[in-house]
Amino acid sequence: MLEMVYFVPRNHNVIITQNMTKVLSFVAQYVTTSHTKRHDYGRKWKHKAKALAQGDNHIINRSIPGSKVIAHSLNLERHPEKFTGIYQDSKYIIINKAPGHCTQDDDKRVGKRTFQKGIITLLREQDDEVRNVHRLDKAVSGGMLLAKDKTTAQKFSRNLRLGGNKGYKFIRRYVGLIPAGEFPPMGEGLCYEYYGSNNKGSIFIPDEEKGVCKTEFIKYNNIVHKGYQMIVIQLETGRKRQIRKHLSRAFNKPLMNDVLFGGTHKRGPVAAIGLHSSYIEARVGLTSKQFIIPVKYATELWEGFIDEDGNFDTEILNILMNFNEILV
Secondary structure, eight states: OOSOEEOOOTTSOOEESSOHHHHHHHHHHHHHSOHHHHHHTOHHHHHHHHHHHTTOGGGOOOOOTTOOOOOOOOOTTSOTTTEEEEEEOSSEEEEEEOTTOOSSOOOTTSOTTTOOOOHHHHHHTTOTTOEEOOOOOTTOEEEEEEESSHHHHHHHHHHHHHOTTSSSEEEEEEEEEEESSOOOOOOTTOEEEEESEEEEEEEEEEETTTEEEEEEEEEEEEEEETTEEEEEEEESSOOTTHHHHHHHHHHSOOOTTOGGGTOOOOSSOTTOOSEEEEEEEEEETTEEEEEEOOOOSSGGGGTTTBOTTSOBOHHHHHHHHTHHHHHO
16 A cells, blocks of 8 residues: 555645556556445545546545545635635634635525635635635635545534534634624523623523524723724634624624624625624644734724734733633
8 A cells, every 4th residue: 555645736746655656556456446346445536546547636635545645735825805824734724714705605596797606615626625614704704714624624513513622622703893882781582691790791592493502702892983892702602693693682783884683884895794703723632723813804894993904902812812711
């Protein structure tokens, strides 16, 4: 069995640790063996081996079973108007997503003129093993984590479902822009808890199908600009549009530009709302990494809250880095 063979997309260098003749010999043997023996290598390897024998190596990106894979780096600067790269290693990628661009392909019912390829699709054009771990709404900007293989995606997803030390630890924190002022009493049917004051706490909304949706928050009162202030949010669960729903329903304070949930368009692009994925923490094995994602797109929304490089002030950064300690 070969030590390692890994084929990268077209226009990239092919990494092979042993003689090419052995590779072709293996493929030739594989293609001509019986169906029963082919099944031992997995069904998906079948068409890829045939493609290699025909010289179509741009769709090959799996190793021979039992071999060691050395992952290649993806080009994260191909679509700077949609996203830019923050970090990547052999397990996962961190990107900074622009508002107005979808995580997955638009619905097929969308007209051809307005149809957009999702970020996942664009990255899979380089490596079809890229997997989605979580999603950002089309109107939301900021950090997004994508796995480089199926196993890594499953382990991150396991942590999102079960929490604690299950799978690969994954924490997401956001900064939002909401109308300035004190929080009103909670509405009926909502569960909530304040921690010391009404500037920090948790929102719980029961969901009959998916259990309780939980959003933790710390409201930042030190900066008010043109009637808006910042709120730092940590997701304990990840339901569709959870943050937007919770802020609108619980506090009657929709995010800036979030017309869908009762807000009004104040400034900046219509496709962007005042919500930015600002912090990601990922732990694989014993290695934990923290990422602060600056505001790079639709900066006019964040006028008065960020510096010229898109960074928040030190107090917001401290909340993002030490959210759990400050919350209690």
